[in-house]
Amino acid sequence: MTTALAVPPHLRPRWRDLPQLAVLAQRRLGPPALARCSYPFARALWLLVLAVTHAHGRLLGHRTVIATVTGPRTTWPHRGAGAAVFLTGMTMIVVWMVLPLLAADLAVAHRTPPLLAYTAAVALALAPLLEVANLLLHARTALPAVGTLRHLRAGGGTWxxxxxxAADETDPMAAGRLVHTALAFADTHRIGLVAVPSNAATRRTYARRGFRPGPLSPHVLCRPPTGMSEAKGCRTSTTASSPCS
Incomplete structure (x- = not known):
């Protein structure tokens, strides 16, 4: 479900920054590459993920920090751009899988031992597929948040x-600035937020920003916009200033 609001341009990263942000995402979010030689593929996959998300207008970024959101309005131009980026990435993966095999045929024609040539070609051809499987196996499931979003939206409001x-640990100011600006935008437009923290440290970070346990699972956090006195199902915080009541 999407809403009439879209992520404003000042919260989006520049296209030219995506390669650097893909390196950051691969390092901070993982998973680790299966082998040292497959690091380029792992980073290329993150670049594809970020590019598709950015084309859909759902990627936030500032210098050395990125965040994604689900719920903003996605226009048909954005959908078309996302599909074009995705198809381009898939085409490059297919081409990469074919090129090593063609190179192996050429090497064998020039008297390279077939076993050596085709073994190397198969390893290079399978590397992208193995990294795709590695990324999917370690991906965070979005299913817990779906039920909470439906529950909260049934009570009214935009969620x-x-x-x-993901943020660079050497540049905490960038993360703080992006989060502060994004939350200010959410409060201005009365947008509630739901998040599933991936670890205890991220959970503490969300808690400092006003997120509280959601109505269906304590692992899913919610944050009504500032000024909203009640949010259906958001549990009461232990502090009096909690925005979730």
Missing amino acids: WEAGTL
Whole structure:
């Protein structure tokens, strides 16, 4: 489900920054590459994921921090751009899988031992597929947040899911600035947020920003916009200033 609001341009990263942000995402979010030689493929996959998300207008970024959201309005131009980026990425993967085999045929024609040539070609051809499987196996499931979003939306209001968050540990100011600006935008437009923290440290970070346990699972956190006195099902915080009551 999407809403009439879209992520404003000042919260989106520049296209030219995506390669650097893909390296950051691969390092901070993982999973680790299966082998040292497959690091380029792992980073290329993250670049594809970020590019598709950015084309859909659901990627937030500032210098050395990225975050994704689910719920903003996706226009048909954005959908078309996302599909084009995805198809381009898939085409490049297919081409990469074919090129090593063609190179192996050429090498064998020039008297390279067939076993050596085709073994290397198969390893290079399968590397992208193995990294895709590695990424999917370690991907965070979005299913817990779906039920909470439906529950909260049934009570009224606009609710988005705050998804992936990755920041460079050497630049905490960038993360703080992006989060502060994004939450200010959410409060201005009365947008509630739902998040599924991936670890205890991320959970504490969300808690400091006003997120509280959701109505269906304590692992799913919610944050009504500032000024909303009640949010259906958001549990009462232990502090009096909690925005979830």
